[in-house]
Amino acid sequence: MPVRPVLIYPHPMLKSVAAACEYVDDEIRALAVDLLETMRHYPRTVGLAAPQIGVPLRLIAVDVTGHPKATVCHGPMVIVNPEVVTGEGSEIGREGCLSLPSITADVRRAKRIFVKGFTLAGDEVSAETSGFEARAIQHEVDHLDGILILDRVASPAEVFPRRQK
Amino acid sequence: MHEFAITAIGQDRPGIVAGFTEVLLALGCNLADCSMSLLRNEFAMILLVESPQEVGADRLNTALEEPARRFDLVVTTREFEDVPGPEGDVPFVVSVYGKDRPGIVHAVSRALADMDVNITDLRSHLVGGDLYAMILDVAVPPALAPEEVAARLQAISRDLGVSLTFRSTEAAEL
Structure with missing residues (x-):
C-alpha cells in the first residue's frame, strides 16, 4: 500500500512520542517507500514523518529538491532515528x-x-x-516528539487560517 | 443556528474577556474565530459567534447590554452568512516603514485595491515619535503577476519616501 492516509490532528498519535526503530529491516524499508510516496502525492510537500501516516516510529522523509527557498539540498532523504543538534542562528519562516x-x-x-x-x-x-532544508528536518523531527507547529508559535499573530484545499 | 459578528471596544482593564464571554456562554453561544488586540490602552474584540436557533439578534443585544455597561464598551452585533471566499489567491506580506506622514495607509491600500489585491490583515504602529511601521498580509489573485504588484508598490513607496518590501509567504507542506 503505497500512498497512505495522513492523520489529522486531534489524532492522539500526533501528540505522542514515537519509538526508536530497533533494526533497519525490510519492514522499515517498506515503510520508507510509503513515506516517500505519500509525501510526493501531496503538492508542495517537502517532508513527512512516520507518525503522520499512522506508524509511531522514528523515521522521517525530507526532499526539498527544486524548492525555491532551498539553499542547501541533499536530495531525497530518509533518516532512521534522526537526531538534530541545532547550530548557530535562528530565523522565522x-x-x-x-x-x-x-x-x-x-x-x-x-x-x-x-x-x-x-x-x-x-x-x-x-x-x-x-x-x-534544516527547517524541514526540524519540523519532521518535532513530529517524532509529538510537537506540532502550534506548540512553537510565539504569539497569536503568527497563526494564519487558510481555506481547506 | 445563527451566526453573529460582534465587535466591542473600550478602555482596557482585566476581566473584559471573561465578563463578556460569560454572557455569551450563558446564552448557549459558541465562539468560533476571534481577534482581540490592545492598541495603546484601547482594547478591541471581534468575535464570530454561533448562537442557538432561539437566540436571535434581540436576545443577544439585550444580554450584551450588561457587560457593555459594566466595562463601558461600545458593542455592535451583525448577523452574517458564511460565504466562501475566492480560491487560488497567493499570500504575500508587505512591510512599509519610514518617517510618519498622513496618507501612507491610504496610498498603499488604494494601489492594492486598484489591482484587486485583498488585504487580509493589517497592523501598524507609530513608534519612537515619528517612525511609522505597517505590516500587511495580502492575497494576490492568481491571474495577477506578483512582479507587477511589487513594481507598483515600490513606485508608491518612492513617492512617499518610505521603505517597502513585498515577499511571498506561501508555506511549504511538512
Missing part, C-alpha cells in the same frame, strides 16, 4: 502541515543544524545543512 490543514504558522527554527541517524541500509549517517 511560515510552515504548513498536512496534519493541521486549516492553518499555517510562523515558526522560529535554527538556521544551521547537524543531523545524524541511520540510512535504510542501517549505516550511520550525518549531515550538516541550513535554511529551508
